[in-house]
Amino acid sequence: xxxxxxxxxxxxxxxxxxxxxxxxxxxxxxxxxxxxxxxxxxxxxxxxxxxxxxxxxxxxxxxxxxxxxxxxxxxxxxxxxxxxxxxxxxxxxxxxxxxxxxxxxxxxxxxxxxxxxxxxxxxxxxxxxxxxxxxxxxxxxxxx
Amino acid sequence: xxxxxxxxxxxxxxxxxxxxxxxxxxxxxxxxxxxxxxxxxxxxxxxxxxxxxxxxxxxxxxxxxxxxxxxxxxxxxxxxxxxxxxxxxxxxxxxxxxxxxxxxxxxxxxxxxxxxxxxxxxxxxxxxxxxxxxxxxxxxxxxx
Amino acid sequence: xxxxxxxxxxxxxxxxxxxxxxxxxxxxxxxxxxxxxxxxxxxxxxxxxxxxxxxxxxxxxxxxxxxxxxxxxxxxxxxxxxxxxxxxxxxxxxxxxxxxxx
Amino acid sequence: xxxxxxxxxxxxxxxxxxxxxxxxxxxxxxxxxxxxxxxxxxxxxxxxxxxxxxxxxxxxxxxxxxxxxxxxxxxxxxxxxxxxxxxxxxxxxxxxxxxxxx
Ligand SMILES: Nc1ncnc2c1ncn2[C@@H]1O[C@H](COP(=O)(O)OP(=O)(O)O)[C@@H](O)[C@H]1O
Ligand SMILES: Nc1ncnc2c1ncn2[C@@H]1O[C@H](COP(=O)(O)OP(=O)(O)O)[C@@H](O)[C@H]1O
Numbered sequence: 203x204x205x206x207x208x209x210x211x212x213x214x215x216x217x218x219x220x221x222x223x224x225x226x227x228x229x230x231x232x233x234x235x236x237x238x239x240x241x242x243x244x245x246x247x248x249x250x251x252x253x254x255x256x257x258x259x260x261x262x263x264x265x266x267x268x269x270x271x272x273x274x275x276x277x278x279x280x281x282x283x284x285x286x287x288x289x290x291x292x293x294x295x296x297x298x299x300x301x302x303x304x305x306x307x308x309x310x311x312x313x314x315x316x317x318x319x320x321x322x323x324x325x326x327x328x329x330x331x332x333x334x335x336x337x338x339x340x341x342x343x344x345x346x
Numbered sequence: 347x348x349x350x351x352x353x354x355x356x357x358x359x360x361x362x363x364x365x366x367x368x369x370x371x372x373x374x375x376x377x378x379x380x381x382x383x384x385x386x387x388x389x390x391x392x393x394x395x396x397x398x399x400x401x402x403x404x405x406x407x408x409x410x411x412x413x414x415x416x417x418x419x420x421x422x423x424x425x426x427x428x429x430x431x432x433x434x435x436x437x438x439x440x441x442x443x444x445x446x447x448x449x450x451x452x453x454x455x456x457x458x459x460x461x462x463x464x465x466x467x468x469x470x471x472x473x474x475x476x477x478x479x480x481x482x483x484x485x486x487x488x489x490x
Numbered sequence: 491x492x493x494x495x496x497x498x499x500x501x502x503x504x505x506x507x508x509x510x511x512x513x514x515x516x517x518x519x520x521x522x523x524x525x526x527x528x529x530x531x532x533x534x535x536x537x538x539x540x541x542x543x544x545x546x547x548x549x550x551x552x553x554x555x556x557x558x559x560x561x562x563x564x565x566x567x568x569x570x571x572x573x574x575x576x577x578x579x580x581x582x583x584x585x586x587x588x589x590x591x592x
Numbered sequence: 593x594x595x596x597x598x599x600x601x602x603x604x605x606x607x608x609x610x611x612x613x614x615x616x617x618x619x620x621x622x623x624x625x626x627x628x629x630x631x632x633x634x635x636x637x638x639x640x641x642x643x644x645x646x647x648x649x650x651x652x653x654x655x656x657x658x659x660x661x662x663x664x665x666x667x668x669x670x671x672x673x674x675x676x677x678x679x680x681x682x683x684x685x686x687x688x689x690x691x692x693x694x
Contacts (some may be wrong), residue, residue, distance in 0.1 A: 217513035361615035
């Protein structure tokens with residue numbers, strides 16, 4: 203297994219990029235030889251973070267989204283960063299079913315899904331500056 | 347069809363990133379609704395340009411590769427940029443079967459494949475600064 | 491995202507194909523609402539066998555359809571979710587509200 | 593990249609699975625050379641039915657194997673290339689050197 207690798211992806215906050223973003227991180231993660239379920243977990247978590255940037259960070263504009271993924275040993279770290287409105291109360295935002303959006307597809311379960319599917323989720327946000335979500339997951343070592 | 351989209355990917359010049367790079371550009375190109383053959387053409391051309399950056403631009407080091415893909419109307423533009431050794435004689439480099447590498451897998455057909463599979467290939471290079479390969483392809487308009 | 495609707499006696503089955511995320515949510519919502527309005531005397535079964543991916547955007551869409559159907563005095567059921575989709579359902583506890591059938 | 597080799601009378605058939613690019617080239621080269629050395633009295637057929645992708649790195653690898661086999665006084669053939677792989681072969685004119693069979 204290759205020991206270290208890192209990539210950076212910059213996207214626009216267009217909804218058609220949601221599936222693209224999760225595919226890219228999923229494809230990069232395959233270098234760690236994860237199980238299909240681990241790949242699905244990572245793709246789902248990335249989908250949530252990227253959708254949040256598209257829906258919440260840039261409600262009325264098209265902005266930049268930056269994704270950095272790092273492979274090290276059997277660990278993948280994914281950072282999803284936006285430069286949008288930011289989150290005022292992070293504790294509240296993390297609550298299951300809490301959502302500020304009136305869009306029906308926002309269930310308020312985004313952060314809960316990220317926390318369930320990844321080992322660690324760190325949120326760093328400054329109002330009017332933007333939000334960074336850092337996620338980490340260990341991949342099981344598979345034998346051949 | 348969405349009118350415009352652009353993405354940027356930064357990678358290390360590791361050979362395991364060759365398949366990742368072509369998958370990413372292929373996945374992005376699907377937003378133009380291309381045929382399977384058009385996707386294959388784009389992936390093949392990207393594979394050639396990225397492999398060149400890995401093999402030739404950084405022969406003894408690991409360097410950065412920057413890929414920018416832009417969708418506009420039914421046209422995809424892909425730029426593959428490195429900051430490596432550069433090309434002294436671009437005319438010569440474009441010749442079929444010309445290669446400076448003694449690696450057996452270098453057939454000297456990389457640029458010829460890019461030119462055949464894409465509509466336009468522009469090479470810009472400065473010795474000791476790096477190389478940029480810009481490729482363009484029109485996607486056939488398909489009806490539903 | 492494709493949806494095929496099959497109507498049989500007092501049941502409509504909607505087969506979802508593809509990926510249900512925020513991008514495709516609006517389309518899924520519209521298509522399911524059309525079916526619910528057209529067959530307002532039928533129960534709705536969502537067959538997710540061919541839904542390859544869903545994130546939390548899907549939860550909101552499904553709960554919204556459930557509420558609408560309940561207003562017509564009918565019920566909604568979920569069937570054949572794959573492992574990834576099932577995991578998102580499990581996190582949300584949606585099966586306490588919408589029943590899973592075989 | 594996987595290669596399965598089948599030996600039958602005076603023909604070895606090597607089935608290539610996966611993607612042949614610069615990254616996998618070295619492994620393909622080594623595995624084919626092992627087969628060529630082991631069955632040096634046989635002709636080699638490369639069955640590419642399950643080769644999903646190949647770029648120009650593959651041309652160099654195949655031409656190198658062809659030269660090696662010729663030194664043993666034997667021949668090499670290509671079979672079942674998919675559309676993408678075929679297109680790379682066509683650009684290079686490799687079929688003027690290595691024969692395609694059905
Ligand atoms: N990138 C972001 N920028 C600004 N606000 C965000 C961002 N991500 C999340 N939020 C806030 O946190 C809340 C909870 O997020 P989440 O749990 O993903 O649920 P949902 O997206 O369904 O609302 C959102 O409603 C929003 O107010
Ligand atoms: N990114 C690059 N940086 C430096 N040199 C390059 C680059 N791309 C191509 N070249 C030069 O151009 C030559 C021809 O390239 P190409 O047609 O792709 O064939 P091959 O890669 O098989 O040698 C290479 O052998 C190399 O000398």
